[in-house]
Amino acid sequence: MPRFRLTVEYDGTDYVGWQRQTNGASVQGAIEAAVLALTGETVSLRGAGRTDSGVHALGQVAHLDLSRAWKPETLRNALNAHLMQAGERVAIVDAAEAAPDFDARFSALRRHYLYRILSRPAPLTVERDRAWWVAQPMDAEAMHAAAQVLVGHHDFTTFRSAHCQAASPVRTLDRLDVGRSGDLIEIRASAQSFLHNQIRSFAGTLKLVGQGKWTADDVRAALAARDRKACGPVAPPCGLYFLQVDY
Structure with a gap:
């Protein structure tokens, strides 16, 4: 059976997440x-990854096997037609033939995520459900400096959900950068794999740094504690985007 690789974009606002569930649309x-x-x-x-309810994607990757050898562009266009007809906020950005042993999850070498914060006094309108609104001023440079404490090979128990099903809390974080453009603060994270709620936990913790409530030393102490209760607040899902997967 031919195997196809799909690159998927979606607005996760009205979905229970990527994974098929009985309690709502996925x-x-x-x-x-x-x-x-x-x-x-x-x-x-x-x-390639199981995004939570409300989380968006610009470059989620998935694979499937079909009984006939579709032309990739025909498959892409036809699936998009059915998705549009059904009123879904999902699009197949690209379709390609894949090797029989390609696996969207297990073949992945690195995953890239973006977390967006809009720091301004006015509430969000156009960006509602697309970013985390923080009304107070934030110091993005301090956030970036504190984020570097988390880069590397660590036990991330503090920064994973109590419901995380991963066998080990140990991960290697390749990148955690914070940058600012006007009111927009972007947190970019890259690793081979992430724990459940890890990036949202990072974002909530770094928000405390941006507001001057925590320092880089506080982040270091939270990491060393290996205790979920030492984490800052978990950021809302609306600011998180699954950007890209490297193979």
């Missing part, structure tokens, strides 16, 4: 329904 379920409508085949789509 991105995975939306694409699988489009595949069924197009081909008559029931498939199980595997994604």
